[in-house]
Amino acid sequence: MKRLIEKGLMFGNLIHVSSPALVERYNRALEHLTGRRTELSDFHIDISGYSPEVGDELSDPLYLNPNGVNRQFILLTTAQKTAPLLNVKFSMSRSILRRFIEENEAQLFALTARDAVAGELLNSVYSVSDPKALFDIRTIRIEADTTAGTVKDAEALGERIDRFMAEDDAWFDDVLIAEMIGLAKKTGDVTRNPVRLKLMEFAQDNYWTAHFGGLYIFRGVDHPAAICAGDKADLGKLPIKYTFDFADRNQIAKFLDYNDLVEPIVKARGIDAGAILRQKLDFIIVDAAQDTGIDLTGATRRDIRALARAHADTLPQEFHGLQALLRWAEEEGPWPRITSDHPAYFYTLRAADHADRDLVNMLLAELAPKDVRQLFICHKEAFYRAYRGWSEAKKSYVADFLDREYQADKAGARTALFGHDAPMRETDKDDLIDRVGPWGAVRRDSGRVKGPWGG
Known part of the structure; x- marks a missing residue:
């Protein structure tokens, strides 16, 4: 594989993380998501923040993707949107991450200027030990915030500002005012610079997964079917009318x-x-x-x-x-x-x-x-x-x-x-x-x- 790496055909277009400040932000996010840290002083990351060097160090190529589902991500810069996704388990993951970054680019640019943004691609399935569980994946939802909880604090501050503006005796509510001041110290002026990430959900009817040797699921077509790269008999009865393999x-x-x-x-x-x-x-x-x-x-x-x-x-x-x-x-x-x-x-x-x-x-x-x-x-x-x-x-x-x-x-x-x-x-x-x-x-x-x- 060395030949491919040298020509940029493998691990190409990754983001190099080398400054002590970015490494520390990455570690805060990594600890926030996984409870682990890296001792490396520089490494490369993909669109999700996954690093092959850190994966080798931790002896865990799925350290940001436990069980191969609900991929977690770490954003240090919006430039990650052009990076590839390594260790792909689902075909839609990269496009979802890229769309999330592009549609929240201004907010993410401001947030990553001071901290890393950590998040997860969520669905209702946490394990796919049984092939049937793959058919329960229908909607992917994104949750994300900085490691300091800036987005959550901004939402809380916004709610308190709304209360302050709406309630007649808010000027005399010392507790409310104190909470607003404390939150504003963390978030800044959210009335002039709103800190809010779009709530995004993605319906997934048709996709590929690397699980079980590779499986294509087509549910959103007139005649649904599943197509597997391995032997369809190994999958058992699936909750779809037709199952084919490459034979x-x-x-x-x-x-x-x-x-x-x-x-x-x-x-x-x-x-x-x-x-x-x-x-x-x-x-x-x-x-x-x-x-x-x-x-x-x-x-x-x-x-x-x-x-x-x-x-x-x-x-x-x-x-x-x-x-x-x-x-x-x-x-x-x-x-x-x-x-x-x-x-x-x-x-x-x-x-x-x-x-x-x-x-x-x-x-x-x-x-x-x-x-x-x-x-x-x-x-x-x-x-x-x-x-x-x-x-x-x-x-x-x-x-x-x-x-x-x-x-x-x-x-x-x-x-x-x-x-x-x-x-x-x-x-x-x-x-x-x-x-x-x-x-x-x-x-x-x-x-x-x-x-x-x-x-």
Whole structure:
């Protein structure tokens, strides 16, 4: 993993904490939340305030996330909003934290000028030892305050000010006045500089969790289902009508189709489908050739084509399917029938334009793991796990590629791969792709399908 760290592909964009004042504030917040302190004089933190160095020191990578639920956080600066989230257990955690920081940025900026803000992402579940407990997570609520309780004191002061202004004999209430003075010494003038954080709740119908080997829960769609990366039999009966695992390719394809969650790459507007398919082909070639001992560092497309010729007999079905689709896209070949049984099928798709597109692209990245760029962008936990098992040749090529092609323009790369242009007209229902495209064997056929995903 050292190669990834050196190129900023792992632990990149963390916030460096080195000043004694910030370290002390961090320790006050850490002790407030966990009862522990760090002896380190400098370390790095993510958006939640989690530090890999402190985790190593405490021998506890979940010191801010007990049981992997209800993640706690420490904010030293609003600059943390751009940092990644490490040790992700739920897909929504980073977006919730970022939105909380952005919507309270002015208040948090003022609060963190003097103290750390400590808080927690709360739901009604405190342990997920049973998979069924995951389905009780429906709303995430944020609680936060400084370690000195500035927000709580400001609310108390505000209530007393309201009483003072409303009650006729408040001028003679020495106790009320004394309480106001005492609170004002802690909070400052809350009438001119209000100290109040928005009460925020986030409904969560669709999300991914790392628990139980990885599980996608889709409840807020027309046809709900759970999709697990492991064996669905290990989860037992879940409180949802359908449960699939990655071996259920047909059912997953139908689930994505019936809920309008995906679109074929070759049909998507505003992207260069040919360029995307070529890059996917390169990744598949490198994967097939990784055990040959060839040094792939800095390999060009010409080098990759040479590898393809040298290993033509061993290239997998994913390669041949995508190559046929590329020929069709460039009007050099017939339309290939790629059904959900074909290994290339999920490589031909991306999320459609909807609120859960990041979650769907995350799922597709796991279903098409040889596309290492999408795996890195959409599902870093799965990428790091896969990276550990690759040959040195593939590790070198992938790290060099991501450093050269992705790090230079992250936003541009994401837009090129996953951006959506507004449609200029309704899609023609007689379009060739709709009739015989990548959906193939999963076209709607109410006369033969038993339930939305078959029998």
